[in-house]
Amino acid sequence: xxxxxxxxxxxxxxxSEGESTLSGLRALGFRGVERVGAAKVYLIEGEVSREDxxxxxxxxxxxxxxxxxxxxxxx
Amino acid sequence: xxxxxxxxxxxxxxxSEGESTLSGLRALGFRGVERVGAAKVYLIEGEVSREDxxxxxxxxxxxxxxxxxxxxxxx
Numbered sequence: 800x801x802x803x804x805x806x807x808x809x810x811x812x813x814x815s816e817g818e819s820t821l822s823g824l825r826a827l828g829f830r831g832v833e834r835v836g837a838a839k840v841y842l843i844e845g846e847v848s849r850e851d852x853x854x855x856x857x858x859x860x861x862x863x864x865x866x867x868x869x870x871x872x873x874x
Numbered sequence: 875x876x877x878x879x880x881x882x883x884x885x886x887x888x889x890s891e892g893e894s895t896l897s898g899l900r901a902l903g904f905r906g907v908e909r910v911g912a913a914k915v916y917l918i919e920g921e922v923s924r925e926d927x928x929x930x931x932x933x934x935x936x937x938x939x940x941x942x943x944x945x946x947x948x949x
């Protein structure tokens with residue numbers, strides 16, 4: 800099976816990478832950009848169930864204090 | 875407009891983060907995992923066209939030597 804895990808910042812948590820990317824884009828002249836958010840994606844393949852992937856998120860992939868995760872099966 | 879940019883490694887380029895995540899998951903006991911790939915996502919909002927976002931990828935977001943990017947409009 801193949802799973803896509805997306806890790807993003809919880810609402811209210813500072814997304815430093817998104818903010819610095821926004822600054823960088825504006826410095827390059829992209830004046831129309833209003834907001835940039837950054838997220839991480841992991842594609843996980845193998846004999847693993849959704850419950851396994853949830854456990855991976857809790858134990859390694861996501862920071863439970865500051866990050867949310869979504870898990871999608873890739874067909 | 876809102877755009878999603880996904881940055882991943884080109885085929886044949888070492889995905890160090892994916893590989894170290896695979897090692898970490900196996901060390902935690904997830905023996906069924908066979909492969910992990912890592913990618914980065916940026917959500918870009920503002921008065922920007924697809925051509926603008928392509929230019930952002932070329933000039934800042936992606937490394938043209940080692941990374942590919944895909945751009946999707948988020949409705």
